Amino acid sequence: MATHASAAARRSSRSPLVIDITRLGRRPGSMITVDTTVPSPTRIGVELIAIEEGAPLELDLRLESVSEGVLVTGTMSAPTSGECGRCLKPITGEVSIDLTELFAYPDSTTDETTESDELPRVGRERGTETVDLEQSVIDAVGLALPFSPVCGPDCQGLCPDCGVALEDAEPGHHHEKIDPRWAKLAEFGEKDGDDA
Structure with a gap:
């Protein structure tokens, strides 16, 4: 009974940016698309502006099996909120990022010849294979958002x-x-x- 409860807790705590790719298979050239909206698992951004936790992340992705792993390409867009870096007024907007990430298969040549922090890996969980896009999204959003956003170009502060x-x-x-x-x-x- 405890095992069942802990498995349910793990499933419910799994990031919505973890995508089940079991149906993709490993035959090079196989492809699936993912067009969905999921809640942001955490606040994603920089100090003054970010995607708030729970905000809708619109994913339009293509996942393709290649010889060494799964190539994920596509876009993610979401609303942002924060404050002007000059006058501190609340501001809102939207961020859209392009994603291109290779997830290496476990025990592939790529897996064996790269460090774990160089390239993400395809995960295995209870008979399923997954890719976790959370870190890729965090990194891309951090680069896309302005460090010091302004409410307008003529803001006097x-x-x-x-x-x-x-x-x-x-x-x-x-x-x-x-x-x-x-x-x-x-x-x-x-x-x-x-x-x-």
């Missing part, structure tokens, strides 16, 4: 003194600044003005 969004500030918004080296002299000027 925030006032460095008071933090108000310059777009919303009154025209000519500024703060009087006294060079700290002259601050003491300004105090003397104020005292002289008080005496008069």
